[in-house]
Amino acid sequence: MIVRTLTFWSLVLSALAAPLVPYQIPIEGTRGHRGKFLHVTDIHIDPTYIPGSDPTFLCHRKNDNDTTLNVAGRFGALGKDCDSPVELVDAAFDFMKRNFSDEIDFVIYTGDTARHDRDAVKPRTEFDVLADHAAILNHLTKSFDTSKIRIFPTIGNNDVFNHDQMPYGEQPLTQNLTKLWEPLGLNLQEDEDFQIGGYYTREITPTLSIVSLNTMHLYKNNVLAADCNARKSAGTKMLKWFEKILKKARRDGRKIYVIGHVPPHNDEGHHAYHLACYNDYIYTLGTHYEVIAGQFFGHTNDDTIAFLHAHHPNKGPFHLETIIDKPPNVDLKTHKILHVISTAPSIIPFNNPAVRVYEYEKRGGRLVDYVQYWTDLNEDEQRGRVEFVEEYAASKAYGLKDLTTKSWIGLLKTLERNGTEMELAGQDDEAELGHLAAT
Ligand SMILES: [Zn+2]
Ligand SMILES: [Zn+2]
DSSP, X not given: OHHHHHHHHHHHHHHHOOOOOOOOOOOOOOTTOEEEEEEEOOOOBOTTOOTTSOGGGTTSSOOSSOGGGOOOOSSOOTTSSOOBOHHHHHHHHHHHHHHHTTTOSEEEEOSOOBOOOOOSSSOOOHHHHHHXXXXXXXXXHHHSOTTTSEEEEOOOTTSSSBTTBOOSSOOHHHHHHHHHTGGGTXXXXXXXHHHHHSXXXXXXXXXXXXXXXXXXXXXXXXXXXXXXXSTTOHHHHHHHHHHHHHHHHHHHTOEEEEEOSSOSBOTTSOBOBOHHHHHHHHHHHHHTTTTEEEEEEOSSOSOEEEEEEESSTTTOOEEEEEEXXXXXXXXXXXXXXXXXXXXXXXXXXXXXXXXXXXXXXXXXXOEEEEEEEEOOHHHHHHHTSOOOEEEEEHHHHHTOSSSSHHHHHHHHHHHXXXXXXXXXXXXXXXXXXXXXXXX
């Protein structure tokens, strides 16, 4: 294993040749000074994707018996089980580089870099997983000047060697990711939390930090992670670490952005974590709600919003409601909304690919707005070119002054008064298919 890893690394590092640059010291923004950051997720690059192949064969082979089934597009197979062709990934990074590399402060990348391991004929090797990681790292460092733009990655359930399975403790995967992500300047080699648990925290500005959770320790499909009611479970260890950070942030007057791959809920509102872990997680969120200024997840390939609310803030019990096509079942007279959890759409074209750019206040992290950009793959195929355009801005789509819970509560009260149903922006487009593809 070690020999193979080193061999791999000598190849990857020479291919990347990315400069190792230290971070600039964060500069405290003046009060109200705004910045932008990018949220990208679930790239699932597949170097073995073949345009004009059969999506039933995961876009890896043509169907010789029925050639009418060879419909995989040049830029992807919308709504099928195929991963992202390299050409789509190239186009997405080209768009991000041209449009955002001069204006963003940082990137949150919420995981699922590698292709799925769905093809029995072409099983994924550990080398494939690392090569996919290396390819995306190469894109990130070429698209963004890492001496100015910090990039915060997370581990997805397809980024591990065995789908959905990741143990706690030191392991080849995190050792490899440590080397791989070295050009991002996160100094993960000296970070015991990352080495053992795959999670870390870093400062964005002196009043705002990011916590990158490793949701594999909470995820109910990970049989190597015990539920959080088991003694010394990985999830409990991580949540204790998380709570310590939140308590310290409260003492220091800092705010926290939380990023992770698997959100606590899927977009049908069911818990995606082991049950006790789910309860512990939302309890932690609820009891420290004043400290957390934003939560960002991926994995569902879908654009969803969930509200965490409680009758007794700081005490609970806490409830998480996912918005699908109705206002959440929250009695706003008796319950307070404490958090808004966002999951972003993906690059993998289960739905049309999309990315988000958030606007935030550097001091304290108040989220002001986000703009979602998407590309219509059917049109892309016809014009022979991927063209990302603005899909919607949250402020305009929802009529929000900013993205604080106070503003969301105002919106829900207006909807309630008018007897109007809440419609999610970005979900009515005909070209956007289906909903949950949490795999
Ligand atoms: Zn994914
Ligand atoms: Zn995932």
